[in-house]
Each structure stands twice: as C-alpha cells, then as structure tokens.
Amino acid sequence: MVGAGRRGRGGRSVTLTPAPGPETTTRQTPPAEPEHAPVTRRFLARAALLTASLSAAGALLGLVRDQSLARLFGAGRDTDAFLVAWTVPEFAATLLIEDGLAFALIPAFSMALARRAQGAPGDPVRELVRGTLPRLTLAFVAVGAVLALGAPQLVRVLAPGLPDPALAVDCTRLTATCVLTFGLAGYFSAALRAHRRFLAPAAIYVAYNTGIVTAMFTLGGVWGVRSAAFGVAAGGVLMVLTQLPFLVGRLRNRRTAEVTPELPSAKPPSVNLPLMATVLLFALCRQSQVLIERFLASSLPSGAISHLNYAQKIAQIPMTMSMMLCTITFPVIARALAEGDTERARVRVERDLAVASGLVLLGTAAVVACAPQIVQLLFQRGAFTAGDTAATAGVMRVYAVGLLGQTLTGVLVRSYFSAGRPTWYPLGAMSAGVFATCAIGAATVGTWGVTGIAAANATGITLTAALLLSGMRGPRHGTRRGVPIRTRHVLRELSRPAGAALGAALAGAWAATLPAGALAGLAAGGLTVITVFVLLGWALGAQGFAPALRSVRTHTRRLAHAVFR
Numbered sequence: 001m002v003g004a005g006r007r008g009r010g011g012r013s014v015t016l017t018p019a020p021g022p023e024t025t026t027r028q029t030p031p032a033e034p035e036h037a038p039v040t041r042r043f044l045a046r047a048a049l050l051t052a053s054l055s056a057a058g059a060l061l062g063l064v065r066d067q068s069l070a071r072l073f074g075a076g077r078d079t080d081a082f083l084v085a086w087t088v089p090e091f092a093a094t095l096l097i098e099d100g101l102a103f104a105l106i107p108a109f110s111m112a113l114a115r116r117a118q119g120a121p122g123d124p125v126r127e128l129v130r131g132t133l134p135r136l137t138l139a140f141v142a143v144g145a146v147l148a149l150g151a152p153q154l155v156r157v158l159a160p161g162l163p164d165p166a167l168a169v170d171c172t173r174l175t176a177t178c179v180l181t182f183g184l185a186g187y188f189s190a191a192l193r194a195h196r197r198f199l200a201p202a203a204i205y206v207a208y209n210t211g212i213v214t215a216m217f218t219l220g221g222v223w224g225v226r227s228a229a230f231g232v233a234a235g236g237v238l239m240v241l242t243q244l245p246f247l248v249g250r251l252r253n254r255r256t257a258e259v260t261p262e263l264p265s266a267k268p269p270s271v272n273l274p275l276m277a278t279v280l281l282f283a284l285c286r287q288s289q290v291l292i293e294r295f296l297a298s299s300l301p302s303g304a305i306s307h308l309n310y311a312q313k314i315a316q317i318p319m320t321m322s323m324m325l326c327t328i329t330f331p332v333i334a335r336a337l338a339e340g341d342t343e344r345a346r347v348r349v350e351r352d353l354a355v356a357s358g359l360v361l362l363g364t365a366a367v368v369a370c371a372p373q374i375v376q377l378l379f380q381r382g383a384f385t386a387g388d389t390a391a392t393a394g395v396m397r398v399y400a401v402g403l404l405g406q407t408l409t410g411v412l413v414r415s416y417f418s419a420g421r422p423t424w425y426p427l428g429a430m431s432a433g434v435f436a437t438c439a440i441g442a443a444t445v446g447t448w449g450v451t452g453i454a455a456a457n458a459t460g461i462t463l464t465a466a467l468l469l470s471g472m473r474g475p476r477h478g479t480r481r482g483v484p485i486r487t488r489h490v491l492r493e494l495s496r497p498a499g500a501a502l503g504a505a506l507a508g509a510w511a512a513t514l515p516a517g518a519l520a521g522l523a524a525g526g527l528t529v530i531t532v533f534v535l536l537g538w539a540l541g542a543q544g545f546a547p548a549l550r551s552v553r554t555h556t557r558r559l560a561h562a563v564f565r
Contacts, residue, residue: 051202052324058205059317065209066313067378068216069228070306074383077164078225080305084159084294085171088147089178089232091287096140096179096186097204099410100283102330103417104276105187108132109194110334125191126251133187137180144179151176158291159298159305167225174229181236188243192250194331200246204239211235274422282413285430289437289460293453296445304450307388311396311454314374318363319406322356326411333418333483345483349415350490353408357494358542360407361501366529367400369508373522395454402458404498408465412472415483425471433464493542500536504529 073079094100112124147154151172155165162168189201215231223230297304329348336345367374371393380389409430416426437460444452472485512525 054202061209071382081168092182105190140183147176161298171229185239207238208235315399322359365505370525398454405462405465429467433460496542504533
C-alpha cells in the first residue's frame, strides 16, 4: 500500500497549491511538491473557483460561437450540414478530453505520483509519459486519417436524409483533424490535473471557441459554413498550445524525489489497457445519443437538427457548471484510492453528488421557467426567426428534464473508474439508456418530431443514472466496481432539492410571463426561481442550504458594517 508523501514548509507559487503540512522536528526537509501535499478545503475552493471562472468564460464564448453560427447561417441546410460534421469534435471531446481518456489517465498518473512521493527509483511520471504518449499520438493520427478518407460514408451513415451531403463531407474532413489535437489536449489535461494544475486545462475551451468565432467572421463571407469547420481545426491546435508549456514545465522542473531503499523497483507505470477499453466504450456509447438524435432528425424538415443543437447547448450549461467541482475532485479521489483511503474517497463522492445535484436542479428550474426568453435573447436575430425561437425553446425545456440524470451519470461514472480497474457495469448501464433512447425516439419522432427526440434523450440518460446509482453499494457491502456510497442516504438528499426545483420552476414560469420584454421576463423569472428554490430548499432541509444562508447573512452583515460604520 502506498504511503503519504513528506510534508514541509512550502514557498509561494504562482499556481494553485494545497496548504503545506507541519515541519518535522528532527531535520529540515525540502518543500513538498504541490501534487504530494494534503488537499484542504481552501485549495479545493480556490481550484474550483478558477476552473469555474475559466469554464464559464469558455461557455460564454461557446454561446457567442452558437450565436454567430445562427446569425451568419441561420437554422437551415448549411447549418444542418455543419452540425453533422460537428459530430466528430463532439465525440472527440467526450472520448478524449471530458470523460474517456481522463478516466483512464488520471488514475494512472495518480498512481505514478503516489509512487514518486513514496520514493520509487527513477521518475514514474516521466516513464509513464514516455511509454504512453508516442503510441497514443500514432493512434490519434490513424483514426483522424480514417475519418477524413471515409467522410462520404460517415455522412451517409450519420444523416442519410441530409439534403446537401457534399457540404457535410467537406466540413467533416476539416473537423477530422480534431482527433489528433483533442487527443493531445486530453492527455495534457489529465496529466496536469493529476499534478493539481487546473489553470491551463480550464482555459482550453476559451482558446477553442476563440478560434472558431474568429474563423467564422474572417472567412465566413468566402467559405460559408466551411469556415466554422476550419475554426474547429484551428481551435484544436490552440487547445494543445495552451497547455504544452505548462506540462513541459512540470516534467522538466520537478524536484527529484529521495529514493526509499526499502521500496522495491516495479515495472514502469503504464495505462491499464482493459480499463481504457471499458472507459472509451462507455464514452462512445454515451455520446452515441447525439448520433441517434441526428439520425432521427435528418428525416424531419430542414432546421430540425439545428433546433436540437441550439436547445441542447443552452440546456447543458447548468450541467456543465455543476460538474466543475467534480473535475477538481476526480484526481483527489483517484489519489485517495491509490493510497488505499476508501473512506476519504466515499465522503468526497457523496459531497460531490450533493453539490452537483443542487446546482444542476437550480439550473434546470431556470431553464424550464425562462426557456423562450433565453432563446430569444441569445439567438433571435439575423437568419434566426421567431419560429426558430419557439421550436428551440420547446425542445430545450424537454432536454432540461434529463439534466439531473446527466449530472448523476457524470459524477457516478468517475467513482467507478477512479480506482484504475476495468469494470463493464457502466457500459451496461449506458447501453440500456441508449436502447431506451432509440426505442422511444423511433416511436415518437413521427408524432412529436424534435420534442419526441429530446424526450427520448432525457429518458435514456435518466435510466442510465438510476442504474449506475443502484450499482453502488454501501460500505458494509462494498464492491470492487468503484467507490462504495450510501445509496439510500444519497436518494434522500436528492429528493429535497428536487422538490425545491419543481416549485421554483412553476413559480418562475409564471413570473417570466408577466413583463412584456424578453430581458425583463428573464430577470423576473430568474429572480423568482432563485428565491423560491433557496427558500424551499431551506424549508425542506436540503443539504448545504442552511450553511449557505448563514454564510450569505454573515457576509451581508460584514458588508453593511463596512459601508455604514
């Protein structure tokens, strides 16, 4: 079992570092490496704030990107063709950055860092990079080349009813380059997060969306919607360049660990291939819901795929923001399991579930209450009409029903894979959800159109979340599938903010219709949602609501004292 690293008096650093431990009494020890120091609440709060701020900036630029796409190209044939090609970067982001590769690499880097802290001979982290990065790079190049060469066949499979497949093929060949760039960006992100460096990984989507927006406005008049596909390729390169100096600095400038003679030499660290297979298959299965939606929507009138895309992008913002803390704590959980501390990992997972669920339910209530006002303010200009607003808002409200399932799936699957062991249960749960999406979508698309497709998505992901939660057993009946949690306790805690969100959504929807303008309606509905959600959550005893209200009251009193004294 791997022991804890040494602790010492740490110096100031420009990067986020956990608080140092106490000094030893026998001799002066060198400063602890930040990735080996104990994790404190202050460190988690600072890291989460930094990640959330940059992620919010990336999300806002993503909205600017979608607004630019809607304004320049509307919601018709050209946009549908680009969005079919957009499937490639969507899959690549899920497989290589957000979920798949990270679930396999972060436990591997955490184990290497734990062995480094224990004093293993050599440098396990550098050995891991030398053993994995070249091979993965070759794999990324090969897959990207296959996608570019097979773009015509891929478009026919993804959207057989598309009216302009040639344009989609051109865009797909441009976006296929992101397999290499996203793969490298995902590798760098996993390595830096395992080192507890979150600045560069959090900034990659700022760089990515900047590249797309710039390309659309500079080249859109000449290349049309192909400029957006070129922007995807350029943005992927920017994602890599944003992180490369930071990773090189960590690998080059690290302090050499003191070798522990008692620690036997072990084989060079490597990525668990069965684990990577299960992780990538899970992520591929999860992202296949997008394929199902676009396949079904390709037979509907022009603009259907665009309405689904715009609605999903907005509806998923609360889920993305709620997952910020989990992005920070996943390396912490993996490191705890690498050191054999299962209890610390369990407490962390249960806290993540409570915080992420509360945030996403608040966001869900806001989306359901103010969907028409949000879409009108963001997109209704240029080629995007009032009819597009109504269609997108209706789909967005249906999508929002599945946001809790999306968030629970994202949190729970991390606990399954954080131990660095392969498990097929998440893939089975996701397969059941995808099957439900297919069946419900095929049965309802003819009658309900895009609304039926969105309902199928929400039902499928909710089923997956329920299966993942049921697969987690309590500490007394632990399983090697992942971190054991108290499922009944978690369900009790979830029911309280869920009830608050329902009441807040109803009240907010009523308040949003009172003012005449979209901005005033959004303000009225949003304030009503927040107020009702907080009060109902406090009345129902939801976890964290009472401390949050006390904190707000304390800070308000301090501010009033500072202003009026």
